[in-house]
Amino acid sequence: MCTISLFQxxxxxxxxxxILQMVVDYLSDISLLAITPSNPxxxxxxxxxxxxxxxxxxxxxxxxxxxxxxxxxxxPEQPETVLGFLLCLPVKDDPQACAVPYMAVHARHRxxxxxxxxxxxxxxxxxxxxxxxxxxxxxxxxxxxxxxLGARGPQVLMNTRDHSTExxxxxxxxxxxxxxLEVRQIHSYLLAQHGRKAxxxxxxxxxxxxxxxxxxxxxxxxxxxxxxxxxxxxQGPRLQ
Numbered sequence: 001m002c003t004i005s006l007f008q009x010x011x012x013x014x015x016x017x018x019i020l021q022m023v024v025d026y027l028s029d030i031s032l033l034a035i036t037p038s039n040p041x042x043x044x045x046x047x048x049x050x051x052x053x054x055x056x057x058x059x060x061x062x063x064x065x066x067x068x069x070x071x072x073x074x075x076p077e078q079p080e081t082v083l084g085f086l087l088c089l090p091v092k093d094d095p096q097a098c099a100v101p102y103m104a105v106h107a108r109h110r111x112x113x114x115x116x117x118x119x120x121x122x123x124x125x126x127x128x129x130x131x132x133x134x135x136x137x138x139x140x141x142x143x144x145x146x147x148x149l150g151a152r153g154p155q156v157l158m159n160t161r162d163h164s165t166e167x168x169x170x171x172x173x174x175x176x177x178x179x180x181l182e183v184r185q186i187h188s189y190l191l192a193q194h195g196r197k198a199x200x201x202x203x204x205x206x207x208x209x210x211x212x213x214x215x216x217x218x219x220x221x222x223x224x225x226x227x228x229x230x231x232x233x234x235q236g237p238r239l240q
Contacts, residue, residue, distance in 0.1 A: 001076075001112055001113055001114070001117070002073040002074060002075065002076060002083050002084070002109075002112075002114050002117060003073070003074045003075075003076050003079065004071060004072070004073055004074075004117055004118060004121045005071070005072045005073075005074055006069065006070070006071055006072075006121065006125075007060065007069065007070040007071075007072065008060070008069050008070075009060055009061065010057060010058065010060045010061050011057065011060075011070055011072065014080055015072060015082055016054075016057055018081070018082040019053065019057070019070075019072075019082060019085045020050055020053060020054060020057075022082070022084075022085065022104045022106065023046075023049055023050045023053050023102070023104065024046050024050050025107075026104050026107070027042070027045060027046050027049055029104060030049070030102050030103070030104050031045060031049050032153070032154060032155065033045065033154070033206060033209070033210060034134065034154070034209070034213065035206060035209075039202050039205055039206060040190055040193075040194045040198055040199060040202040041190070041199075041202045041203065041206055043186060043190065044183060044186050044187060044190065047182065047183065047186055048174070048177050048178055048183060051177050051182075052172060052174050052177060053087070053102055055172055055177075056068050056087055056101065056102075056172060057070065059172075064172075065170070066089070066170035066171075066172075067089065067090040067092075067170070068087065068088070068089060069087075069088040069089075069090065069098075069125075070085060070086070070087060070088070071085065071086040071088060071118045071121050071122055072084070072085050072086075072118075073085070073105070073114045073117060073118055082106070083105065083106050083109045083114055084103070084104060084105035084106060084109065084114045084115060084118060085102075085103065085104060085118075086100060086102075086103040086115075086118040086119065086122060087100065087101050087102045087103070088100060088122050088125075088126070089101060089169060089170070089171065090126065091126075091165050091167035091168065091169050092167050092168040092169070092170065093166075093167040093168060094128070094165045094166065094167030095126075096126055096127055096128045096165075097126055097128040097129070097130070097165035097167055098122065098125075098126035098128070098129050098130075099129070099130045099131065099169050100122070100129065100130070100131040101171070103115065103118065103119075103131075116144060119144060123145075123160065127160060128159075128160055128161055128165055129146075129159070129160045130149075130157065130158065130159045130160075130164060130165070131146070131158050132152050132155035132156065132157050132158065133155055133156055133158060134154075134155060134156070134213070134217075135156060135213075135216055135217055135220045138156050138158070138220070138224075141158045142158075145160055146158040146159060146160055147159060147160075147161075147162060148221055148224065148225050149162075149163070149164060150221055151214075151217040151218040151220070151221045152217075153210075153213075153214055153217070154210055154213030154214045154216075154217055155213075155217055156217050156220065156221060187199075
C-alpha cells in the first residue's frame with residue numbers, strides 16, 4: 001500500500017517540494033477557511049498556507065525552538081514519490097501528546113488506508129492526539145478512535161481522549177505571513193486582475209462562508225454531543 005517514514009529533521013528537498021505542491025493543490029481540503037478556487041482570494045491563501053507549511057518544515061532544524069515531526073507516506077514502487085504527509089507538533093511537558101496542524105493524501109491514492117497508516121504511526125508515538133476538522137470529516141476520525149471535544153471556530157475539535165492536554169503547544173504565528181510584502185504584492189496583482197468590486201465581494205464571500213461554517217460546527221457539536229455551542233472554547237492545548 002505505502003511505506004511510512006518518520007522525519008524528525010528537515011526532509012530531503014524532493015520530499016519538501018512534493019509536500020508543498022500538495023498543499024497548493026489541496027488547499028480547499030486542508031485550510032481552515034476551506035476556500036475554493038472560484039474565489040479570487042484562492043491564490044493568496046495558496047501562498048499563505050503554503051508558506052506556513054514551509055516554515056513548519058524549516059523549523060524541523062531546531063531554529064525556531066519548537067518540535068516538529070513529519071510523517072510521510074511513500075510509494076513502495078517509487079520510493080521518491082510522496083503519497084501523503086502529516087505534520088505533527090509534540091506538546092511540551094506532555095510526552096504522550098501532540099497536535100496535527102496539517103495532513104493530506106494525494107487525490108489518486110485516497111480511500112486506500114494511507115491517512116489511517118500515517119495516523120497509526122503518530123499515535124504509536126503520541127497516544128494523546130488532537131486535531132480540528134470540518135464537520136464532514138468527523139465520522140472518519142471517530143472511526144479512528146477520536147472523539148469530539150467541542151467546536152473551534154469553523155471546525156470541530158477532535159481528541160483521542162475526552163480532554164485536551166495541559167501541556168504547551170508551540171505554534172507558528174501566521175499573522176506576519178498575511179501582512180508580508182509578498183502577500184501585499186499578490187493582493188495587488190489580484191486587485192488589478194479582478195477589480196476592486198470583485199475583490200470586495202470575494203472577501204465578503206469568504207467571511208460569509210466562515211460564519212456559516214462556524215455556526216454549522218457549533219450546531220453539529222450541540223446536536224451530537226450536547227455540548228455548549230461556543231465557537232471559541234477554552235479547550236485545546238495552551239498555545240505558547
